[in-house]
Every structure is written in structure tokens, then in C-alpha cells.
Amino acid sequence: MRVPFETVKETVKKAFLNAGLTEEQAEECARIHTQSSCDGVYSHGLNRVPRFVDYVHKGWVDVKAKPELLHARGAAEHYDGHLGIGILNAEFCMDRAVALAKEHGIGLVALRNTTHWMRGGTYAWRAAEAGYMAICWINTESCMPLWGSKEPSVGNNPFCIGIPHEGGSIVLDMAMSQYAYGKLGVYRLAGKKLPFPGGFDKDGNLTDDPGAIEESMRILPTGYWKGSGMAIALDMAAALLANGRSGDQINADELGSCGGCCQIFLAFDPYLFGSKEEAEEMLNRRIAAVHAAAPEREGGRVSCPGERTVATRGEHLANGVEVDESVWEEVCRLAQ
Amino acid sequence: MRVPFETVKETVKKAFLNAGLTEEQAEECARIHTQSSCDGVYSHGLNRVPRFVDYVHKGWVDVKAKPELLHARGAAEHYDGHLGIGILNAEFCMDRAVALAKEHGIGLVALRNTTHWMRGGTYAWRAAEAGYMAICWINTESCMPLWGSKEPSVGNNPFCIGIPHEGGSIVLDMAMSQYAYGKLGVYRLAGKKLPFPGGFDKDGNLTDDPGAIEESMRILPTGYWKGSGMAIALDMAAALLANGRSGDQINADELGSCGGCCQIFLAFDPYLFGSKEEAEEMLNRRIAAVHAAAPEREGGRVSCPGERTVATRGEHLANGVEVDESVWEEVCRLAQ
Numbered sequence: 061m062r063v064p065f066e067t068v069k070e071t072v073k074k075a076f077l078n079a080g081l082t083e084e085q086a087e088e089c090a091r092i093h094t095q096s097s098c099d100g101v102y103s104h105g106l107n108r109v110p111r112f113v114d115y116v117h118k119g120w121v122d123v124k125a126k127p128e129l130l131h132a133r134g135a136a137e138h139y140d141g142h143l144g145i146g147i148l149n150a151e152f153c154m155d156r157a158v159a160l161a162k163e164h165g166i167g168l169v170a171l172r173n174t175t176h177w178m179r180g181g182t183y184a185w186r187a188a189e190a191g192y193m194a195i196c197w198i199n200t201e202s203c204m205p206l207w208g209s210k211e212p213s214v215g216n217n218p219f220c221i222g223i224p225h226e227g228g229s230i231v232l233d234m235a236m237s238q239y240a241y242g243k244l245g246v247y248r249l250a251g252k253k254l255p256f257p258g259g260f261d262k263d264g265n266l267t268d269d270p271g272a273i274e275e276s277m278r279i280l281p282t283g284y285w286k287g288s289g290m291a292i293a294l295d296m297a298a299a300l301l302a303n304g305r306s307g308d309q310i311n312a313d314e315l316g317s318c319g320g321c322c323q324i325f326l327a328f329d330p331y332l333f334g335s336k337e338e339a340e341e342m343l344n345r346r347i348a349a350v351h352a353a354a355p356e357r358e359g360g361r362v363s364c365p366g367e368r369t370v371a372t373r374g375e376h377l378a379n380g381v382e383v384d385e386s387v388w389e390e391v392c393r394l395a396q
Numbered sequence: 397m398r399v400p401f402e403t404v405k406e407t408v409k410k411a412f413l414n415a416g417l418t419e420e421q422a423e424e425c426a427r428i429h430t431q432s433s434c435d436g437v438y439s440h441g442l443n444r445v446p447r448f449v450d451y452v453h454k455g456w457v458d459v460k461a462k463p464e465l466l467h468a469r470g471a472a473e474h475y476d477g478h479l480g481i482g483i484l485n486a487e488f489c490m491d492r493a494v495a496l497a498k499e500h501g502i503g504l505v506a507l508r509n510t511t512h513w514m515r516g517g518t519y520a521w522r523a524a525e526a527g528y529m530a531i532c533w534i535n536t537e538s539c540m541p542l543w544g545s546k547e548p549s550v551g552n553n554p555f556c557i558g559i560p561h562e563g564g565s566i567v568l569d570m571a572m573s574q575y576a577y578g579k580l581g582v583y584r585l586a587g588k589k590l591p592f593p594g595g596f597d598k599d600g601n602l603t604d605d606p607g608a609i610e611e612s613m614r615i616l617p618t619g620y621w622k623g624s625g626m627a628i629a630l631d632m633a634a635a636l637l638a639n640g641r642s643g644d645q646i647n648a649d650e651l652g653s654c655g656g657c658c659q660i661f662l663a664f665d666p667y668l669f670g671s672k673e674e675a676e677e678m679l680n681r682r683i684a685a686v687h688a689a690a691p692e693r694e695g696g697r698v699s700c701p702g703e704r705t706v707a708t709r710g711e712h713l714a715n716g717v718e719v720d721e722s723v724w725e726e727v728c729r730l731a732q
Binding site: 166223228289346350 | 447466467469470471472474499500501502504508529532541542543544545546547549550555557559566568592594602616619620621622625626628629630631632633635636637638639642643644664666668669670674675678679681682685686689690691692693696697698699700701
């Protein structure tokens, strides 16, 4: 069903106020959850609201905590998130990285001991829309087998790149698993096979049967050994820079998904070494070359990361945000 | 066949001296090519020597050019490579990034108008062995179809992460294609299928037949749409920061593979916000957790990026570097 953006946001906000967030916290978190659904990332938008409220009730997210500056050196800052609200901690840190990039050309903020940031792309979009290039990533609890292993042994550690562009930012938001668990459920409920193999069944055979992968927990790293290698490197790099937990120390049963994780925020002044005009000319030409690439199927269209998000956003703003009816009912109850 | 490291290096050095490199240039480039073969990356080690010599003869690589500082701002520097020797330009820039990281905590060097850096991992290893964390990437000519396209429309844009560790650095060196073209040839010549589908045949069917992919030029991005999206984001990010060519402007027929490309070097002081002791403790624990992950097959072993490289390096140093006989003969001729 479709619900207007403002209605979704106000409802989520009431749910968050009921959970004990302040007016300002509830407003911003509701905006971000609604924006994620509006952008088509339902799994980390409205669908995550009940779980976030549950985490607050369990004390896994401390709504009173604020990021604490531990160290500042040159173009880099280090914060402890004190298990505060993941979205607000991450927004604060990306904004600090942008401020450092304004001064030094680039900025690094390393955040430890924070909580789920919901959709990673939020922060890449945020920097890009403020006119800065960004790279950010997170380490999560083990939810994916490393290549060569049959048990969850690394996080899916989303990695994001944001590039500002007047015609619409280019934003990559990429987890290290080929499919999210949420996506497997969507296919299973629809009685469909995955478009490509997404994991191994319990006997170790590569399969496109979503239910068999949910059962085995052997979700496939994107690009087999490649996504596995990148996931472990991102995990270590995050824990190293933030002097915080590595993935093996993040326990979802203790503090919830991503509870106590590390996040890294890098911001770059994109016009450090060239003018905005040169940058826009390059991006317009490069994007045009992407669109001009011969499509695989007649009538197909090749697009850049973020382009479909912008299209979905526009359609949802015009016609209402698509919401799952049962999730919407649950959030409405939380808002009462 | 096996040839001792020093013999390989001295032979490559003579070939490079014959091509017009100075003593110092030839020594360093020979060391890097030999090290790549020694580490098991044959495609960018000895096997690339004849092509590099050919590029010098064609004037595609200018052995007299040096990186020129165009701009310096805060923790960031911008260089023009003037189509100089790719390895030397890239080593210089990674060393500058490390020097900037020493001063500012992090350092960024953006290099434009350079040439093939051979093995991307070289520079991540270099920073890691100097005690710095590094991220680096390159944009290349279009050699891979974007997802949804049937023609080469983006580079395979290798992306590297290096993490210093006393027991052996963790180094990820990952191109955005599932398999390198070189690897397809190896499988085809051995009469083997690929372990997993590596591209599409000319009719658009996903296939594990290496010859069919060489024919169609429709090599598969790693993780399908994911590697495709990351490749285009890396391309734009490199061209943006270096104010240089985007992939669509890199023409291998004009200046050779990677001729005129951009490269980005990021270095991080890994002990910015924690002690080396804390870092080593975390890495040792995390690596042990990787090794303890239940293997898929009995007797299997799960490893971190770089671990197999270190093992291959040790074996080659003890028993001689593995070289392809026909390539070795060709390099010996170039050295005469």
C-alpha cells in the first residue's frame, strides 16, 4: 500500500517518542527511516522501526548517549558512540568528516562502540548532498561464511561511496553478501528462485533456492572469494582505525545486530584539485557514456549507482511511499 | 620452471636497461616485477615485462618523465604522472601519502596521467610494510561490460587495502571482474572449465567456458551488479579527485592499457587512536578467529587476504620463482 511521506514520518516519529526519544531525535530518526523506504530500501526503512524500538526497550540502544570525542589529530577524529542511537551517531560523524575535509581537503572520523546505522547509503548520500565525496563502511556481527568455511564467520560489512553531482548524486551502497537475508525472504515468500545462486544448501551445493540458504545460513559472499576477502579486510580496517570491536567480538544476541560495532567515515573535498565545472563536465560525460553502453536486451538501460534510487524517490514522493501493510499496522500500533 | 629470485631480477633489469631505463629505474622496476612473480601474481610480474618494454619502444611510457606536483592542500597532494613509468610513479605517490599520514594522521595523493602500475597490491604491501594502512585504486580502460550491457563499458579498476601486521600484512588486491582475462587463457589452455561462471557467451548465456567469454568479451563483474556498480563508482571517484581521465577517455589502442589513467593513494596511521600493542592483539585474535572458522571441506583451511601470498613468497624464495618457460626465454632475449 501507499502512504504519503509526511504521514509515514509523523507516525514513525510518534512511535519513537513513545520509545523515549526526544522530539529532536524522534524527528531526525523518523525522517531517515522514512527516506530509506522512500528510496526503495524498505529493509532498513519502515521495516526496521519495530526492531529499533525493541532494541531501545531492551537497553541495547541508549537514547541518552552522545558521541564522545576521544582523540583529534590533524585531519582525523576518534569517537566513542557509547551505544547511542546508530543513525544520530553516524550522521554526527559524517558531518565531522565533512568539516575536517573542508579544512584539510580530506577528513577521517573513526567511531567505535556504536549501534546499527540502518542504511549505510544514508551517510554517503548525506555527504554527497552537502557537496562532498565520501567513503564509509561498518563492521557487523558474523552473518556470512568466509570463503572456504561453512559457518558464519564474517560480517556483510556494507561499503559505500558517494559522489556529488548536480544531476543526482552517484551513490554505491554495497553489502559484501550477494543477497541480504531480507531479500531471500522476499523471494521465498513469493515462491521464486533467486536470479543467481545466492548461497549453499546444507549439503554444500550452490543453490538459487532462498529457503535452502536461510536454513543453512550459508549465504554467498558477493563474487565468492572476493567479497569474502573484502569483508574481512573492511572488518579489520574498521576495528584498527576505531580501536574498537572486530566482527568476532560483536554479538547480536548480547547487544543486537551491529551492537558495539565500528564505523569509518571518510570525506573528500571533490574540488580539491579541479573546479566544480571540470568535475561536472567529467561526470556528465561519464554518465552519458554509461547510458550509451549497448544494452544486453533490447529496450534495456544501463544506469549508474544511485540513479534508480532517485527515480524511486521521485515516484514515491508523488504517489506515496510503498509500505508493507502488516509492518505499517505494527508501526501504527507503536505510535498509539 | 624455477629460476632463483636474483637471476630473474638481474635478467629483467638488463632487459629494462636495454629499453633505456636508468640503472636506478631498471633496478627498482625489475625488483617489483620479480616480486610479483615471486608472490604468485605471474600475470603482472615476469609475464608483463615484454609488454612494458614494447610500451617504452612505442613511446607510450616516457622513461624520462617524473611526477609533477600540481597542488598541495592540507593532507592531500595532486600529481601529474606525465605518462612516466607506472611503477615508479605509483611508488612515489604511495610514499607521499604515507609521509602525509605521518603528519596529518591520514594522507591522500591523487595522480593523473600515469601508466600501468602493474600489480595494484604492490602499493598496499609497500605501505603496510612501512607500517601504514592503505587504500588505493585505479581507473582503467573499458574492459568489462557494465551490468545490463553487452559491450565493454567500464574498467576492472583494481581496489586494494593494506593492513600492517607483524605476522604478515593483510592485503586485499581485488579487480572488479570475477576473473582476469589472463586467468581465462590459463583455463582455456589447460582445457578446463572455470570453477564458477565467469561471463556470458555471445548469445548472452552465463557460462564457465573460458574460450566463449574471450570471444564475446563479456567478462562478468564480480558479484554481477555489485562489481559493476563499484567499478563505475571507483572510476568516477578517481577521475574526480585526480581531475584526470575517466575510464571512457582511456584508450588502450592509443596509449596502451591504463595509458593516461588516474590512481588514488590513501594512507592511514594505523595507531592514530590506539597503541600498536592493542592493534596487534586485535589482529592476532581476528586472524585466529578466521583460522578457527569451520572449513567447508574436511582438511580445508580458511585464510585472510595476503596469507597465501606470504606462503607462496616463502616457497619461491626457497625453491626459485616459478616462471613460464616461453616468457622466460623472451625476457632473456630482451636482456641480451
